[in-house]
Amino acid sequence: MYIAKVIGKVVSIVKHPAYENRTLLLIQPLSVKSELVRTPTIAIDYVGAGEGDTVIVGAGPGVAQEVFGIEDAPIRELVMGIVDRVDITLQEEPQ
Numbered sequence: 001m002y003i004a005k006v007i008g009k010v011v012s013i014v015k016h017p018a019y020e021n022r023t024l025l026l027i028q029p030l031s032v033k034s035e036l037v038r039t040p041t042i043a044i045d046y047v048g049a050g051e052g053d054t055v056i057v058g059a060g061p062g063v064a065q066e067v068f069g070i071e072d073a074p075i076r077e078l079v080m081g082i083v084d085r086v087d088i089t090l091q092e093e094p095q
Contacts, residue, residue, distance in 0.1 A: 003083060004029045006053045010042055018073040025049060025079060027057060032088050043077035044068075056081040 010024035023045040029038045034054075046067060049055045059077045067078060 001056055001058050002029055004055055004057050005036060006049050006051050006055055007040060008051060016074055018070050018075060027055065030054065041077060043079050044075050045079045047079055047082055049079050049082050054083040055079045056083060
């Protein structure tokens, strides 16, 4: 699991049946300092997230298959929660 920012919505007229009636979101992973890192990817929304939301993303084989009950689901990443707040205490490096 990791935290990401929703940076957009993906719209497709022709798609795999597993994506029917599902919202596809473009997400970009965040660092612990809330900075955008890595390349954006597509995730299936499970919680009603929208553009600008910070979300929890699960990325494991079979996660979406288990959640949606779809036998052959080519779904790798799933938005599983919307983050209200992140509190991180960073330790200073010794000098």
